[in-house]
Amino acid sequence: MSRKTILVVDDEPRTRQGIKKTLETWSSGRHDILDAESAAYSIEILKKQKVHLLISDICMPEMTGLEMLDTLKKQKQDPVVIILSAYSEFTYAQEAIRLGVHNYLLKPVNKIKLIEVVEGALEFESSRERIDMIQRVVDHKLVDLKLEAKKDDSPITKAIKYVDDNLSNHLSLNDVAKHVHLNSSYLSVLFKEQVNMTFSEYVTRSRLQLAKQLLINTDKTITNIAEEAGYGTSKYFIKLFKEHEGLTPSKYRKLIPFEG
Known part of the structure; x- marks a missing residue:
């Protein structure tokens, strides 16, 4: 304690x-x-x-x-x-x-x-x-979005699912556009209109949400969490995490220690 x-x-x-x-x-x-x-x-x-x-x-x-x-x-x-x-x-x-x-x-x-x-x-x-x-870990905007996405089978819903299933991999707008059979420029505009955030913002928020869950629910190293959240280097992951959350992943983890 x-x-x-x-x-x-x-x-x-x-x-x-x-x-x-x-x-x-x-x-x-x-x-x-x-x-x-x-x-x-x-x-x-x-x-x-x-x-x-x-x-x-x-x-x-x-x-x-x-x-x-x-x-x-x-x-x-x-x-x-x-x-x-x-x-x-x-x-x-x-x-x-x-x-x-x-x-x-x-x-x-x-x-x-x-x-x-x-x-x-x-x-x-x-x-x-x-x-x-x-x-406070939960990104309620993402939660609401995913719940809403389950109700239909539109290209944007498929795009969201593809992103969610591939967060640890390299993700580009072109890759996702090919998967849902849309032009990348059109997907970009459609995504912003229907999701109310850009494609890159959605990917970043989803990856950080995954990282936060791993930080509080596992004892994995920061390097492993960075990789699992789709970041090539832990240095970039730490920098981005601090920009969005106001503190480093290590300090964030200390706020809610893993009880495994």
Whole structure:
């Protein structure tokens, strides 16, 4: 599991410091454990840095834990949340779960239960983060296009299928035009009209989509992925990938490590 930031929010110093110390001992330096004495202060912390797991008391002066969660949602902040609740506040804890809180702990907090719930929350956060990243991998324009292409048997549909089946090979407009029995100039115009992107743009996007899938779903080398995606040299592939994705294939892979 990668390094995470955990924020403990409670206006009671003894409870807050006790939870923080327990987590620091359990973490042994693997994660960053922060604390805040109020909901307002915790909101300021989240504005400045990413917090993966938020552990917060419900009843605090000035702003309650639930009010804080509502504010964070409005600010598009979405850490995994564990709520701390006394028995008398159990109804609030139930409401918090309806608001999307991952779990809750009853006070006084049991150390073993705390660690168990925190470990589960961090696993949930990692899996949610991976799913979010995989969603970003998908080129939705290509997906919609391929779904639409399945509905007919036009020359453009055949051209798309030919490209998809030959991404690892050399692909030229002339090759595809011959395959679908059209003049290359006419195919170029028709492709742009019906697909709403140029032939070369479609090939590039399809190859990069394949490369991204290979990066996150296999442990193949960058060189092998470049070849499989139809690029003669890994140097050119890395340059093109960075131009389109904003980072190198290696750094991209680290965002969503292969779980094979």
